[in-house]
Amino acid sequence: MSTFEHEQVLIRTGQRSGLPIIVAVHSSTLGQAVGGCRVRQYADWRDALADALRLSAGMTAKCAAAGLDNGGGKTVVALPGGVTLTPSLRRDVLHDVADAAASLDGRYATGPDVGTTPDDMTVIGERTGHVLGRPLGRGGSGDSSGPTATGALAALRAVSGHLHGTPDLAGRRVAVVGVGSVGERLARMLTDEGADLLLSDIDPAKRALSAELGAAWDDPEQALTADVDLLVPAALGGVLTELIVPRLRCAAIAGPANNQLATPEVADLLHERGIIWVPDYIAGAGGVTYAVTVELQRGTADEGLGRVQAIENTVTDLLTRARTTGTTPAQAARELIERRLRTAATDPGRR
Template sequence: MAIRRGPRSGLPLIIAVHSRALGPAVGGCRLRRYGSWREGLADALRLSEAMTFKCAASGLDFGGGKSVIALDEHSALTPGLRAAALADMGEFIASFEGSYRAGPDVGTTPEDMVVLRRACPYVFCLPEEHGGTGTSSTPTATGVLAALRAGAEHVLGSSSLTGRTVVVSGFGSVGSRIAAGLAADGARVLVSDVDTAKRETAVGAGFGWLEPHEVPGTRADVLVPAAVGGVLGPETVARLDVRLVVGPANNQLTTDSTADLLAKQNIVWVPDFVASAGGVVFTLGRECDGCTQEEAVRRVLGIGDTVRLLLDRSRTNGTTPLHEARALAERRLGPPATA
């Protein structure tokens, strides 16, 4: 882990590398507001660990990392400050000499990756016109839908979602794509977002709308957490009236023990680091392994097979899906290094 203040922007920059046991660390570059830079550091550490398990469970020969540009609650993010911060982060990433490689994340875009690329070659997901694969939102949503169908087969007895009620919490670039895919499958889709300006778009697309506080108590077959992490804790879980939880939000559980609470309520939770891997699987397949578009999509759809394996093992062994997913990842990672 390394921290520095950007020489141009003056903003705190953080790069956390959790593991390089399987290969170079990969993880998005996040630009968001925090109460303090220490909150940004905690975010980077949590997310880098999640990336390690995401890559390992997906069979990727990469480790986990994350970079954060920590904007305080009062600074205005002007175009000039944004450009300066990205230039600072590009040089910071370059100093890792390829042991950490970045892509877009919350607050950054494929166009921002072009700015990072000016300072270093270790950047993914540039726009297609710049030789990259562009946004990872579509393959991420594709992977979640594959995980969701596998989970529905296990929990509801059929992978078909026709007539099922699904709540999508978070109507951003990934959540909106998941909602559209579910509706195309015949599901009744209810969506929610803290940004109430999205309500008109959601309702216009044919989705029902829930206020964020209504989500936990709404009866549905499936809940899809598609916004920020840390949304599933004891109080929230106690209010849930669903049978399956699967979504792209990272670090959904407030603590790992929440997985046991979900199991006690007969709610099957598909670990986020498995369900959300479509973007990294697709991107690395295309940009590192030279896969065709079709082959990379097939790899993403393989997330469904992984979910079936984990849920079968969970049922057979009397464990949680989280336990089985971590065991799968840890078998690839090998024993922890000793001092």
């Protein structure tokens, strides 16, 4: 990273856990920064810092593109190799995270991410109110995988409309790579839509889902390059590399996985091949959109769902603008984000 663009980065040793607690606030230009709490093993704590910086910037883009009055942040807890997260240590970690978030005086609210759950947010909520994504029974918005999958489906409908003149996904060949909590929900939704599914996951036990849904199955490498209409990355990021682009046989890519591009230049390579790529921070914005609407804005569940489904309109407008201007959807999205941030910075009342 050649320049430092974050508003604030907090790095501290957890008072209880003794582990590195990192909170990165990328931007609060649009409003309170939001972003999940990631707890996972890292070879070096500086790798965790790089993750926090990158992911918090992605959250700024996600919120801005989704029309939310929120900025981007991220919490990352670096677990050294070989450390077992016992129930006792887990509670210590969560309370350390809560204290770190509370020390920012409301500039940032955390939520679930890799390695944490809605129940964990309840524990964090014992020490700070700057938290979202708690269970439904605790006044929260619940598991974000459902809204995230719903938002990804909305993006796929928009892409289908752009390519075929109709958002109908019946009969479309769709490869879903990664069928974890979000990918599985999305696969079930696509089955209900009548899509012709190919599923894939690094966990061979997930193959049972393909049998249940009547979908084809292949390993991730083959699924990425399958001859399909729509490719849906729904696992970890970095799968779209310069080496994989020439082998792709899809018309478009849209999915909920974060940081799908190995490098920003891959977006241009996809454009050169005539493959539409919907930026992941737009296709995957359903979870944060729902949680912010329901928990921070005190909206109803129906209002939250309506804003998630509006991702279809966002993607449609984005693809139309990209086609009209002859640019990539990624560039059109960046211009949208920059315009919102610039307007908010100069005229907060119009953000």
